[in-house]
Amino acid sequence: MRALRKKELEKKGLKSRALDRKERVGQEQAMAFLEVRNLELNVGGFKLHDIRLRVEEGDYVAVIGPSGSGKSLLLETIIGFYSPKAGRIFLEGCDITAFTPDKRQISIVYQDHVLFPHMTVFENIAYALQKKVKDKARIKAEVERIASLLEISPLLFRRPKTLSGGEKQRTALARGLVVRPKLLLLDEPFSALDVRTKERLRAILKNAIREYSTTVLHVTHDFDDLWALADRVLVIRNGKVMQEGEPEAVFKRPSPNFVAEFLGTNLLKGRVRNREGNFTVLELEEKSLAQASKPELEMESEAKSSLLFYSADSGKPGEVVSLSIRPEDIILAEKALESSARNMLKGKVKVLTKKEHLVSVSLKLESGNKSDLSAISKAAQASPGFKAPACPDSKVSEYSDSKASGIELKAVITPTACELLGLERGKEVYAIFKAANVKIIR
Amino acid sequence: MKQSAFRKGATGIACFFTCLLFLAVGTLLLILKPSELLKALLSAEMLYSMKLSLLTASISTLAVMFFSIPTAYSLSRFDFSGKSLVRSILGLPMAFPELVLGLSLLLLFGQTPLGSGLEALGLRVPFSKLGIGVAQFFVAFPYAVRVIYSTFEGIDCRYEQVSRSFGYGDFETFRNVTLPMARGGLFASAVITFARCIGAFGAVLILAGGSYMYTEVLPVTLYLNISYGNLEMAITSGVLLMGIAFLAILCFEHFEGEKS
Numbered sequence: 001m002r003a004l005r006k007k008e009l010e011k012k013g014l015k016s017r018a019l020d021r022k023e024r025v026g027q028e029q030a031m032a033f034l035e036v037r038n039l040e041l042n043v044g045g046f047k048l049h050d051i052r053l054r055v056e057e058g059d060y061v062a063v064i065g066p067s068g069s070g071k072s073l074l075l076e077t078i079i080g081f082y083s084p085k086a087g088r089i090f091l092e093g094c095d096i097t098a099f100t101p102d103k104r105q106i107s108i109v110y111q112d113h114v115l116f117p118h119m120t121v122f123e124n125i126a127y128a129l130q131k132k133v134k135d136k137a138r139i140k141a142e143v144e145r146i147a148s149l150l151e152i153s154p155l156l157f158r159r160p161k162t163l164s165g166g167e168k169q170r171t172a173l174a175r176g177l178v179v180r181p182k183l184l185l186l187d188e189p190f191s192a193l194d195v196r197t198k199e200r201l202r203a204i205l206k207n208a209i210r211e212y213s214t215t216v217l218h219v220t221h222d223f224d225d226l227w228a229l230a231d232r233v234l235v236i237r238n239g240k241v242m243q244e245g246e247p248e249a250v251f252k253r254p255s256p257n258f259v260a261e262f263l264g265t266n267l268l269k270g271r272v273r274n275r276e277g278n279f280t281v282l283e284l285e286e287k288s289l290a291q292a293s294k295p296e297l298e299m300e301s302e303a304k305s306s307l308l309f310y311s312a313d314s315g316k317p318g319e320v321v322s323l324s325i326r327p328e329d330i331i332l333a334e335k336a337l338e339s340s341a342r343n344m345l346k347g348k349v350k351v352l353t354k355k356e357h358l359v360s361v362s363l364k365l366e367s368g369n370k371s372d373l374s375a376i377s378k379a380a381q382a383s384p385g386f387k388a389p390a391c392p393d394s395k396v397s398e399y400s401d402s403k404a405s406g407i408e409l410k411a412v413i414t415p416t417a418c419e420l421l422g423l424e425r426g427k428e429v430y431a432i433f434k435a436a437n438v439k440i441i442r
Numbered sequence: 443m444k445q446s447a448f449r450k451g452a453t454g455i456a457c458f459f460t461c462l463l464f465l466a467v468g469t470l471l472l473i474l475k476p477s478e479l480l481k482a483l484l485s486a487e488m489l490y491s492m493k494l495s496l497l498t499a500s501i502s503t504l505a506v507m508f509f510s511i512p513t514a515y516s517l518s519r520f521d522f523s524g525k526s527l528v529r530s531i532l533g534l535p536m537a538f539p540e541l542v543l544g545l546s547l548l549l550l551f552g553q554t555p556l557g558s559g560l561e562a563l564g565l566r567v568p569f570s571k572l573g574i575g576v577a578q579f580f581v582a583f584p585y586a587v588r589v590i591y592s593t594f595e596g597i598d599c600r601y602e603q604v605s606r607s608f609g610y611g612d613f614e615t616f617r618n619v620t621l622p623m624a625r626g627g628l629f630a631s632a633v634i635t636f637a638r639c640i641g642a643f644g645a646v647l648i649l650a651g652g653s654y655m656y657t658e659v660l661p662v663t664l665y666l667n668i669s670y671g672n673l674e675m676a677i678t679s680g681v682l683l684m685g686i687a688f689l690a691i692l693c694f695e696h697f698e699g700e701k702s
Contacts, residue, residue: 081603101606108607114600118622127618131609179608 031093033057033215034183039077039087046073047239051087055183055232060209060216062230062247064223066262070239071219075185078217079106091182107176111188113168115160121147121171122156128175146174149208166197173205177212184209186218190225195357202228223263235259251326252439260441264360266325266409267441272315273308279342279435280315281308282323284407307365307407310342311438322441329437330411332361333430334421342435347409349427352418359418363431365407467684474677482678490655491663491679498571498659499639502578506586506635511628514590515616519599536584543580544648551576551649573650574657581645582638586631593627594620630697637690641683 032054039051048070055061063071076082078089080101088097096104107128115124125143133139147153150170160168169189176184189205190198206229209216220226226233226247234244235254243250243259254260260267270284284307309323336344347363354360409431413421421429474482482488516522517529535543551557551567560567567573597620605615621628643661650657652666660679667675 076603079603079607100611101603102609102611104607105609106607108604110600110604114598114604116601116605116619116623118625127605128608131614 031090033059033092034078034217035090036074036078037088037090039074039089040085041073041077041082041239042085043073043082046070048073048077048084049239051239051241053234053241053244055215055217057215058213059232060218060230061232061234062226063217063219063234063236064221064226064262065236065242067221069236071236072187073239074236075108075187075217075219078183079108079185080104105179105181106183106185107179107181108185108187109169109172109176109189111191113160113172115168115171115175117160120157120159121152121163124160124171125175125178128179132179142178143174146178146208149211150174150177150204165193166201169193169201170204173201173208177208177214180212181214184214184216186216186220188219188221191221198222198224205229235262237262252324252437253441254324255441257322260322260324264327264410266323266327266330268309268323268325268407270309270321270323272317272319272321272440274317275315276310278312280311280313280440282311282315282321282438282440283308284323307345309438310435311440312434312436313438313440315440324439324441325409325433325437327360327410327412329433330409331432332411332413332417332421332423333432336430337432339432340434341432343438344430344432345409346428346430349423349425349429350408352423352425354415355412357414358412359415359423361411361413361418361423361429363409363411363429365409365431470677470680470684474674474681478674479678479681482674483682485675487655487658487663488675488678491658491660492682494571494574494657495640495659498574498578499636502575502582502639503632503636505575505579506582506639507628507632510583510586510590510631510635511621514587515594515620517587518591518594519602532584532587534584535580536588540581540642540644541648544577544645547577547580547645547649568649569651569653569657571650571657574646574659577645577649578639578642581642582635585638586635589631589634590624590628593624593631596627597623626697630694633690633693633697637687640686 034053034055036051036053039048039053041048046068051074063074065071073082077084080096080099080103084097088095090096091104091106115121116127119127122143125146126139129139129142133142143156144153147156150173152167152170152174155163155167155171160171163171173189176186190201193201202225209229216229218225218229230247232244233247233250235242235250237258243255250259251263251265254263254265254267257267268284270282273281273283275281311323315321331341336346345365347365349361350364351362352359353362411431421427423429513532517525517532548568551560551573557567565572567576601619601623602615605619606612610618640659641661642659643665646657646659647662647665652658652662654666658666660683664676664679664683667673667679
């Protein structure tokens, strides 16, 4: 999305301001479009601690983290509603730390819209422009343009109290964008909306952002926002940046345990056993599970039996590592299947949780699988049309007994898939995932 | 559903005192014949008193609103040293008797350089019509600040912050966003202020004196006529004051209801 926007800017003949700046700064590291350095703030119990942030022009950055972690406070400090105790904020190379909000050219859109109730939709949007543009005809044209882009043209002469949540949010977005801010801050703008409205609004916003070529910082709790819109993600906890990077990288390799836990990634602890061809074989010991942050779940030095995982990442034998597997990357099947996926584990459904339009399935894996080609499960052999895998390594785990390993794995599927599989508590299923989706974290 | 004894008791107390108040008000309204009421209303003294009351209360209300809006806004939005002290001092006149307030004002404008300075400028406060306005101002000001303060507190600061992010300064934001959003509360406050001003008695009596047909406002008319034993005039001024108070409360409730 970022590259696309940069291309568009160039197509329009607008040389990227970021590129200009880079030229100015010369050989030294160019200052980012938005740069936050060592920001410290303490407001009413909420703290920001040593926040460092670099956002390039045209970036769409999602800021995620648990409630009370300081995400909104960060936005409100960037826009100038709070003065930091220490640290500096640079926008387009200019130190704006001491600037009042009216001098920063940054817009903010809140979850609860904050539309002026005494103004119509038109007046709300026009108000944002009136300070900069005096020509009434131009104001009207600009308002009509953004209204058409955000599909609120028929609502222009209505008061905010007569609008639905989605309509209010589109008005708030129009008001924030119409001034062509250097930076648009979105504070959970879609949180109060239903799933369908959210999806529609994401598409509308994406289009509008592209049209207005704005850099965006978007605080959200919804990972769908992140996947649909962001090209970078920033994870915050207790006022500290825990991790940042491209969404895929952060989700695949959440660095601290907290990030993995927060992102809902399966985080397991294991030991590299050996290398088999291009794959690393990892041994997960019983009770060595997942929530690695919990000390009582630390790996025991001598395990009785183990589960084997295959990863496409490299690892040194004997090395103790964490494994990250995204729940969306796990396929559930009633029977053992022949496929290209290297990992197939049997487990019992422990918990089924419906989350909006998806179902989260928590599986308790059974222990005792062996990395042995001949050890293809009876269930797999019994399944019609089953062929033994051609590759020299084991793909199917054999369960010498049905004892639960204590290792849990979360998978996410659609309600339809859940229905087709007839999933219920205690049902045995196979969890199948590719070695490429097992990420080793050190 | 069976009602608890507590619920019954509380409702009973509320009903009993409402009835008592209604009876008291009703007595005031019913004791005079309409012709007697009209005669008293059209008397020169009552007309003078009404005119002076309306004039002084209107001017005082304007002055109170003019000064209480920035006062309440600064207390609501800005942090400054001694803020809690300012808040406490502003609230004091609500707690102590109007007579004491009147005495304090009399001493301030009569015995201090402030009073003599104003007198040198031709502004005599004690025992003058100006004194009526000053007394009304100080009686109503703390109430107005309290009502307007709660109105501003009810407006989310983020409306102002959003406005500021569009390039508007503090004052422009206050004028374009805060004041229109506080309109209902400000109107309610003006109504209450007007009622407080027109009904101010103790402070007015001490600072402006109760001079017949000079500093005679409606409460003073009631007081003077009760002293003379002229019950008709006293009751008529009481009815007028009650009518004004009733209208004020109606307006206040209307705007409070709108706000909620």
